[in-house]
Amino acid sequence: MDSSGYYDDFAAFYDAAYGQQAGVVEDDVQFYLELAREADGPLLEVGCGTGRIYLELLRADIDADGIDLSSGMLEVLRENAADEGLEPNVREADVTSFRSDREYALVIVPFRAFLHLTTVDDQLAALERIHDVLAPGGRLALNVFTPNFDVICEAYGEPEETTVEVDGETCTYRTVTELADEVEQLARIRSEVLTSDGERLFEREAPIALVSKREFELLFRQSPFSSWDVYGGFEYDPLEDSSQEMVWIADR
Incomplete structure (x- = not known):
């Protein structure tokens, strides 16, 4: 891991x-x-x-x-x-x-x-x-x-956003969870941080197991x-x- x-x-x-x-x-x-x-x-x-x-x-x-x-x-x-x-x-x-x-x-x-x-x-x-x-x-x-199939079908792929303030700058912390591998039952969490102007500061992804x-x-x-x-x-x-x-x- x-x-x-x-x-x-x-x-x-x-x-x-x-x-x-x-x-x-x-x-x-x-x-x-x-x-x-x-x-x-x-x-x-x-x-x-x-x-x-x-x-x-x-x-x-x-x-x-x-x-x-x-x-x-x-x-x-x-x-x-x-x-x-x-x-x-x-x-x-x-x-x-x-x-x-x-x-x-x-x-x-x-x-x-x-x-x-x-x-x-x-x-x-x-x-x-x-x-x-x-x-x-x-x-x-x-x-x-x-693991909830309704959530997987309806919510996966939809972004969740939180407004955060770091070092005096207001940014958007956005995450999207997706089904990455149906056979292995793995999901993927994509995260990104955007400035108030929409500029992407960071983008990362990590797998999780269902x-x-x-x-x-x-x-x-x-x-x-x-x-x-x-x-x-x-x-x-x-x-x-x-x-x-x-x-x-x-x-x-």
Whole structure:
């Protein structure tokens, strides 16, 4: 997996578009904060980005580390943390191959970051690495969208735009999600940043995997985890509809 270049140049714009919006995925921040408070030990966030969730953990005095593929995203996170006098412990690392000297009571993979693992080998490698850094009795928690055929048919290909301000300049952050490979069930996220005059500053794309509930079941069965549960959303409701977010919690 290597989507680091997708984010490095975009980091400041990404942070302006998503980093300070707690409701990007409804109720996820509070969900992960509550899990962190329940955990008996330190936490690791995989894909911590510019710190939308990670900085909330630090603000709550939670002992949290973070990893991300993008040095640009981590640079913005550190700048945001410094503005508040917070001291992050984050580093550039790939979840499929990283190692840690610490054992964690909880590992979280929020904001659908797991979907950037687009092969079965990478998905299983990530689960194995996460399992290895968990303390006995530790837990993994992650969330992803449930593939929804209505959304794929009706919304894919349609641009979503957000107005952002970076370094005093107002820009448009535009994303388009497209179905890239029907056989492999891969989508593609195209992102671009436009000035107020319509000039394109950046353009990037990154693949994501469309992973069904059954596929997750198979991944966990092939992983070292001892047990797992899936919920429909962050209130621990049953997963009964494709409009619900898939939330997985697995035990070491």
